[in-house]
Amino acid sequence: MSGAMTKTDQRRRAPVSKAPFTVGELKKAIPPHCFQRSLVRSFYYVVKDITLLYVFSYIANTYFHLLPYPYYYLAWPIYWIAQGSVLTGIWVIAHECTHHGFSNYQWVDDTVGFILYTIIFVPYFSWKYSHRRHHSNAGSLEYDEVYVPRLKSELRWFSKYLNNLPGRVYAFITTLNVGWQSYLSFNASGRQYDKFTSHYNPYSPMYNDRERLAVYISDLGLLAFAYVLYRIALAQGLVWLVCMYGVPLQVQNMLVVLLTLLNHTHASVPHYDSSEWDWIRGALCTVDRDFGVLNLFFHDVTNTHVLHHLFTTIPHYHAVEATKAVKPLLGEYYQFDGTPFYKAIWRDLNDCIYVEKLEEYKDRGIFWYNNKL
Numbered sequence: 001m002s003g004a005m006t007k008t009d010q011r012r013r014a015p016v017s018k019a020p021f022t023v024g025e026l027k028k029a030i031p032p033h034c035f036q037r038s039l040v041r042s043f044y045y046v047v048k049d050i051t052l053l054y055v056f057s058y059i060a061n062t063y064f065h066l067l068p069y070p071y072y073y074l075a076w077p078i079y080w081i082a083q084g085s086v087l088t089g090i091w092v093i094a095h096e097c098t099h100h101g102f103s104n105y106q107w108v109d110d111t112v113g114f115i116l117y118t119i120i121f122v123p124y125f126s127w128k129y130s131h132r133r134h135h136s137n138a139g140s141l142e143y144d145e146v147y148v149p150r151l152k153s154e155l156r157w158f159s160k161y162l163n164n165l166p167g168r169v170y171a172f173i174t175t176l177n178v179g180w181q182s183y184l185s186f187n188a189s190g191r192q193y194d195k196f197t198s199h200y201n202p203y204s205p206m207y208n209d210r211e212r213l214a215v216y217i218s219d220l221g222l223l224a225f226a227y228v229l230y231r232i233a234l235a236q237g238l239v240w241l242v243c244m245y246g247v248p249l250q251v252q253n254m255l256v257v258l259l260t261l262l263n264h265t266h267a268s269v270p271h272y273d274s275s276e277w278d279w280i281r282g283a284l285c286t287v288d289r290d291f292g293v294l295n296l297f298f299h300d301v302t303n304t305h306v307l308h309h310l311f312t313t314i315p316h317y318h319a320v321e322a323t324k325a326v327k328p329l330l331g332e333y334y335q336f337d338g339t340p341f342y343k344a345i346w347r348d349l350n351d352c353i354y355v356e357k358l359e360e361y362k363d364r365g366i367f368w369y370n371n372k373l
Contacts, residue, residue: 012268013268013269013270013368014268014269014270014284014285014332014333014335015332015333016270016276016281016361016364016366018278018281019280019281019284019333021329021330022280023280023310025329026310026311026326026329026330027311029325029326029328029329030311030314030322030325030326031321031322031325033318034314034318034319034321034322034325035311035313035314035318036318037101037102037103037104037313037315038103038315039102039103039104039105039108041315041317042093042096042102042103042315045089045093045299045316045317046090046093046112046116049086049089049090049093050090052086053083053086053087053090056079056082056083056086057083057244059079060075060076060079060083060243060244061244064076064079076243079248080247080248080251081251083248083251084247084248084249084250084251084252084254084255085251085252085255085294085297085298086297087120087248087249087251087252088252088255088256088259088297088298089297089298089299090116090119090120090252091116091117091120091122091252091256092298092299092301092316093112093116093299093316094112094113094116094117094120094122094124095113095131095301096113096299096315096316097109097110097112097113097116097124098113098124098127098128098131098132099135099312099313100312100313101312101313101314101315101316102315110124110125113128114217114218114221118218118221118222118224118225119225120249120252121222121225121249122184123184123199123200123215123218123219123221123222124218124221125211125214125215125217125218126184126199126200126207126214126215126218126219127184127199127218129206129207129211129214129215130145130146130190130199130206131145131146133145133206134146135283135309135312136279137277137282138282138283138285138286138309139269139270139271139272139277139281139282139283139284139285140271140272140273140274140277140282141271141272141273141277141355141367142191142273142274143191143274144191144271144282145190145191145206146183146189146190146191146260146264147189147260147261147264147265148189148190148191148192149271149352149354149355149367149369150354150355151354151355151356151367152354152355152356152370154354155353155354155373159353159354159373160373163353163371163373168346168349168350171349172345172346172349175257175261175349176254176257176258176345177250177253177254179253179257179261180253180254180256180257181253183199184198184199184200185198185199185200186198187199187204187206191206193205193206199215199218200215200218200219200222201215202215202216202219229241229245255298258341258345259289259291259298259301259302261345261348261349262287262289262302262341262344262345262348263286263287263288263289263302263305264285264286264287265348265349265352265369266287266335266337266348266352266369267348267351267352267368267369268287268335268337269284269285269286269287269335270285270366270367270368271285271355271366271367271368272285272365272366272367273365273367274365275364275365276364276365276366277365280310283309283310284306284309284310284330284333284334284335286305286306286309286335287305287306287335287336287337288302288303288304288305288306288323288334288335288336288337289302289303289305289336289337289338289341289344290302290303290336290338291303291341299316299317300316300319300320301316303320303323304316304319304320304322304323306323306330306334306335306336307319307322307323307326310326350371351369351371352369352371353369353370353371353373354369354370354371355367355368355369355370356368356370
């Protein structure tokens with residue numbers, strides 16, 4: 001499929017039968033050089049993004065106060081959106097490090113990823129471990145780590161009040177603004193554990209004994225960077241810090257929710273319980289999206305996400321080529337929705353409230369999104 005889905009396409013369900021291809025066959029369809037990670041090329045994108053961050057912040061700090069009314073008040077939102085978009089690119093590169101997709105050296109990937117994630121307040125190792133389990137269990141109702149949909153029987157009493165225009169607006173705003181940090185802090189929308197779960201807690205049930213030290217290191221990195229920001233606030237003022245760093249960081253948090261939610265939430269893709277789930281069908285419970293020119297800022301993370309779930313170590317600069325190579329073999333198992341993201345996020349938050357079995361799958365562990373309360 002290419003281009004935006006029609007209204008019928010948006011409801012056309014992905015195949016749920018066993019995939020007629022293997023991971024090995026998909027790998028053979030991809031040019032071998034797509035699996036090669038270049039340290040120099042990867043660092044080029046780091047330097048490019050950091051340079052953009054510096055240029056945008058220099059312009060804002062040096063020239064905005066010289067602008068007359070009303071341009072002064074128009075310039076800041078432009079800066080916040082632009083800087084937040086670049087920070088999202090930093091998030092994507094660090095995410096690539098968690099998959100060992102940055103270089104051939106694990107210590108380089110972990111060092112770069114740790115630094116980049118720390119400066120945008122993400123606990124690197126903590127999220128690396130939970131994200132790895134997400135990729136191992138994608139599409140599983142019992143074991144996936146994030147964007148795990150609720151069954152209709154599990155909906156809370158207030159859900160019916162959110163299924164109207166004011167409620168949907170509230171849910172939309174709340175999800176975008178606090179969704180990312182709520183997931184990191186309280187495991188919101190994540191897998192249900194039998195005790196309190198947080199990416200900041202080394203003893204959360206998502207971590208094993210070998211991983212706890214790295215979670216401590218992630219926390220210490222965040223505390224150290226928080227102290228750096230404290231010293232900057234003392235020197236430059238809190239308002240300056242909020243305008244230059246705080247608001248762009250919040251824009252980035254919102255964009256992370258937007259990107260990841262759209263890749264994992266769509267009425268056309270199923271979820272499976274343990275009686276039906278297998279890795280390759282779970283990996284294909286994702287949808288590629290097109291963010292237009294913003295794909296350049298986001299390093300093509302949203303328009304190549306299906307491929308990413310199949311081959312996590314392919315670097316982003318080869319992902320578009322690799323996606324084109326596997327699409328013919330994937331056929332109907334490849335899901336793409338070109339609906340503009342600002343329309344798609346509203347539609348999908350409205351359409352995808354819970355999952356349930358359909359009549360034709362009542363004897364199988366296959367669940368589809370619905371919104372009828």
